[in-house]
Amino acid sequence: MSFSKERPLVLVGAGKMGGAMLAGWVDAGTDPDAILVVDPNASEELLELVARTGIRHAVAVDPALRAGVLLLALKPQIMASVLPGVASSVDGETLVISVAAGTPVATFAAAFGDVAIVRVMPNTPAQVGRGMSVAYANPRTSAVQRATVDTLLAAIGASDWIAEERQIDAVTAVSGSGPAYVFYLTEALAEAGIAAGLPADLAMRIARQTVCGAGELMYRSDKPAAELRRNVTSPNGTTAAALEVLMDADGGLPPVMTRAVAAAKKRSEELAG
Secondary structure (H helix, E strand, O other): OOOOOOOOEEEEOOOHHHHHHHHHHHHOOOOHHHEEEEOOOOOHHHHHHHHHHOOEEEOOOOOOOOOOEEEEOOOHHHHHHHHHHHHHHOOOOOEEEEOOOOOOHHHHHHHHOOOEEEEEEOOHHHHHOOEEEEEEEOOOOOHHHHHHHHHHHHOOEEEEEOOOHHHHHHHHHHHHOHHHHHHHHHHHHHHHHHHOOOOHHHHHHHHHHHHHHHHHHHHHOOOOHHHHHHHHOOOOOHHHHHHHHHOOOOOOHHHHHHHHHHHHHHHHHHHHO
């Protein structure tokens, strides 16, 4: 691992994503003495976790501290104001990890110099240990440091790597924003149930459970999504009738989803400048 009690994993920001990661590390058995959380606005949940586990907490970085890993879980709009205050903790052996959307590696290189930098795009299911995180590493990042990233991300779900930073915008559009698409699908399915004659509360309950159940089935199965879909679809049956509408080349789901992901990718590129 790239961190220790002497050169800790410094988590800057313990909001929803940072807090989910911290909880995952604790559950995975990470040594609490090797973790330092820096957050001047600690939530009650964070304070309770700190008190229960013995993880160190500070409102600012001690200038004498040297981080083994500096993980920045901050909103992009406050990143520029925070980086100068944590730069003293970074030296040539530090691994810098960012989970902030729209903030390129070049921003961190300008703040910290020639160090290992990994940019990660997680998503909100990390809060329940089912996240999907995709990472990009600059050339300075060693194999040991990449392995550290894999271990840290495994605590909140699955992870993968991309070879080019520009691909992060497509990742953002698919998995970063993707949970919102699934939630909206659930809303639309419930509305369709109401239109078909179901009571509103029942329509939403069965829509939610259907989406959750289908997701769990796909999670546990090694079969492709297309095969799972075909397993539900009897020839000339009810599902086939519905899929004829959803798979229509002109007005169905695929072209709509393609346009939606393209719009999200374009906006991610704009935010990154």
